[in-house]
Structure formats: structure tokens, C-alpha cells
Amino acid sequence: MIEDMLRTPAAVQDSERHTAHNYHPLPVVITSAEGAWVTDVDGNRYLDCLAGYSALNFGHRHPTLIAAAHAQLDKLTLTSRAFIHDQFADFCRELAALCGKDLVLPMNTGAEAVETGIKVARKWGYQVKGVPAGQANIVVAEGNFHGRTTTIVSFSTDSDARADFGPYTPGFRIVPYGDLAALTEAIDEHTVAVLLEPIQGEQGVVVPPEGYLPGVRRLCTERDVLFIADEIQSGLGRTGATFACEQEGVVPDMYLLGKALGGGIVPVSAVAADADVLGVLKPGQHGSTFGGNPLACAVATEVVRLLATGEFQRRSAALGERLHAGLRGLLGKGLVAVRGRGLWAGLDIDPALMSGREACERLMERGVLAKDTHGSTIRLAPPLVITEEEIDHAVAQLTAVLAG
Incomplete structure (x- = not known):
């Protein structure tokens, strides 16, 4: 079976074997990343809409930052x-x-x-x-x-x-x-x-x-x-x-x-x-x-x-308007509240529909990574390098998840 060839299940088990269980991560094992995208051990690509809780505002492996790190490592x-x-x-x-x-x-x-x-x-x-x-x-x-x-x-x-x-x-x-x-x-x-x-x-x-x-x-x-x-x-x-x-x-x-x-x-x-x-x-x-x-x-x-330079602040403001407009369109269609500013959003899912954890698991299956908090709430915080098309893609996947 194809499932038997996947590396993820064993890698998930292995990661849990010798660690304190102070986190409950989604069952995805990431091996590489670029910009707003990450790739798992089985070659699946995901749009990262968490960005390390804002630690990755400039995306994964921003070339200017990577170059600075490489240069300093040699000195x-x-x-x-x-x-x-x-x-x-x-x-x-x-x-x-x-x-x-x-x-x-x-x-x-x-x-x-x-x-x-x-x-x-x-x-x-x-x-x-x-x-x-x-x-x-x-x-x-x-x-x-x-x-x-x-x-x-x-x-x-x-x-x-x-x-x-x-x-x-x-x-x-x-x-x-x-x-x-x-x-x-x-x-x-x-x-x-x-x-x-x-x-x-x-x-x-x-x-x-x-x-x-x-x-x-x-x-x-x-x-x-x-x-x-x-x-x-x-x-x-x-x-x-x-x-x-x-x-x-x-x-x-x-x-x-x-x-x-x-x-x-x-x-x-x-x-x-x-x-x-x-x-x-x-x-x-x-x-x-x-x-x-x-x-x-x-x-x-x-x-x-x-x-x-102000570039990333301007991107966050402009792209944030696009993100929030798309999310507000889902109010009454599975979402009961949308909050946030810029490229940062908290979404309350109708608890009768599903939990925040379940929503994040379904988004993961559709190639988008997000994080739940406090029951029926999920957070979106994509890297500031995300594009309009990628924002639209994330909203489309959330729409599909809420539609069942």
C-alpha cells in the first residue's frame, strides 16, 4: 500500500519517543522550506500560515538574512x-x-x-x-x-x-x-x-x-x-x-x-x-x-x-486588507467572528461545526498550516512575503474546510 511507503507516521512516532509532551503538534514533519512554503519528509508542500508565531515574518530562509548568518558563521x-x-x-x-x-x-x-x-x-x-x-x-x-x-x-x-x-x-x-x-x-x-x-x-x-x-x-x-x-x-x-x-x-x-x-x-x-x-x-x-x-x-x-525600508509594513497592511476581506466573507458560513490587523487574524469557528484543532487538521490535509487556540479559535499569521494569490489560496482552502 502507498501508506506503507510514507515516512511521516514513523517520523511522528520517533519525534514523540524521547521528548516531554509539552506540545501537541499537527502530524506533519517538515524537512525544508522557502518563502511562505514548507515541504515534509514525503515531499508534500504546505503554505505556512503560522510563520512560527510571527518569528518568520520575513519567510523561511530569506536570502539577505541567510547570507548574513553564513558570513558571520565563518568569523x-x-x-x-x-x-x-x-x-x-x-x-x-x-x-x-x-x-x-x-x-x-x-x-x-x-x-x-x-x-x-x-x-x-x-x-x-x-x-x-x-x-x-x-x-x-x-x-x-x-x-x-x-x-x-x-x-x-x-x-x-x-x-x-x-x-x-x-x-x-x-x-x-x-x-x-x-x-x-x-x-x-x-x-x-x-x-x-x-x-x-x-x-x-x-x-x-x-x-x-x-x-x-x-x-x-x-x-x-x-x-x-x-x-x-x-x-x-x-x-x-x-x-x-x-x-x-x-x-x-x-x-x-x-x-x-x-x-x-x-x-x-x-x-x-x-x-x-x-x-x-x-x-x-x-x-x-x-x-x-x-x-x-x-x-x-x-x-x-x-x-x-x-x-x-518600510516595505514589509506596507505589504502587511495591503495584503492584510485582502486577507481580512476574504475571511469576513465567511462570516455566517462557518465563521462566527474574525479579528485582527494586518497579516494577523483570529477566527472563531462555529463550535457546532468543528473544533479549532479539527479545522487545522483539515486545512493541513489541504496543504495549509495554521494553529488552533482556546477550543474553536484558529490563528493565521502568514509570512509577510506571502503573495495575493497565496492569500486567496489559503482562504479558498478554509472555505472548503468550512463547507465540509
């Missing part, structure tokens, strides 16, 4: 921050300029960036705002996803991420996302920061109500509180602007960046803020052996330069 990959290397200054300077901030602190993962932001905000609160020692609090939103370290899950409202990982880190206050009145009530004289995703990704690409982010900005300014924007998924071109905050006319005190910053090649994250905020850190108070390493900086500098 220098790691020094630790005990020494300075020749790629560091360009990366920090150019990323700071892209963000409109004075300083950058490079790390590796998104969760590290969030942890760094929390530490900096607390230290700023004690040293600059004058909060009594050990009394700082940070206000966060329900439905947040900022990572999975023990501190971060302490203020998660997702039971899968949080349950059985206590005791939990204190110092956080959780309010409903989009509720400015609740946020106002939660802030007191010991509040040092408000930490928010401008658009909540894991929750299902939830866009806040109009006026919410500007209201948060005004409130933080009035109360002498840092506004920290977690743009790890929403930033770097995903929503049709460099940062999702831009589309609300908002400039936070601190950006948390990651995912796309590494170009889908190396893990790179960063915190960007002005000197009166990031300047509270002194040598020995925070760091990372691999943070800001030469290979990471070489790749990430080219990412920043790609974004500096």
Missing part, C-alpha cells in the same frame, strides 16, 4: 558579554533608532525580554519613583500571554499555563483587557508599570476597543507609571506597522521585542527604552551569556534594516 559566533564584538554596536544603534529609544538590552527569548522588563520596571520604581522596597506592583491584563517562566505564569489566567506551577510570584494585579476603568482602579502609589500586549495573540488575536491604548498611555503618564508594550508577536511589521502601538498613535515607555527579530534563524529578543528607564541597570545586575551574541546581532541587524 565569530560567541564571545559572551565579557567582551565587545564588532556586530554589537550596529545592532543596538539601529534597533534603538527603529524604536525611537535611547537604549537596547539584547536577550534571547521573548520570555527573557518580559522578565527583563519586569526587573527593570521594579528597579526603576524603587530608584526613580521612590516606591518602598519590596512593595512594587505591576498591572497586567486577563487573557495575557507573555511566556511560561514561573514569574510570568504567576499572572497568567490560562489554567494550562499556570496550574500546578506554584507557589506563584507576587506583585501583579490582573484586570480585564480593554477595561480602562478597571485599570484606573488597579493603579496605586506602588504601581511601577502596566504590562500589555497591544493585541493579544495567544488569546485569539484580540484587538482592544478603540481608544483603549491611548487611554492607557495617558493614565500611565498621569500616574507616573511605565507603559510596557509586549510587541513580541505584534511587532516588527506583523500588523501593518513597525509596532502595533503605532496604529493607535501610542508610544510606550518600553518595547519588548523578540520572535521576528531573529529572522527565523536564531533566537533574539530585546528590551528598548530611554536612558532614564534602562539606565537604572548597572554591571552585574542583569545579563545573559548568549544575549547579543555576534551571530544573533549579525542577523538581527539585517532584520532591522529590512524593516527600516
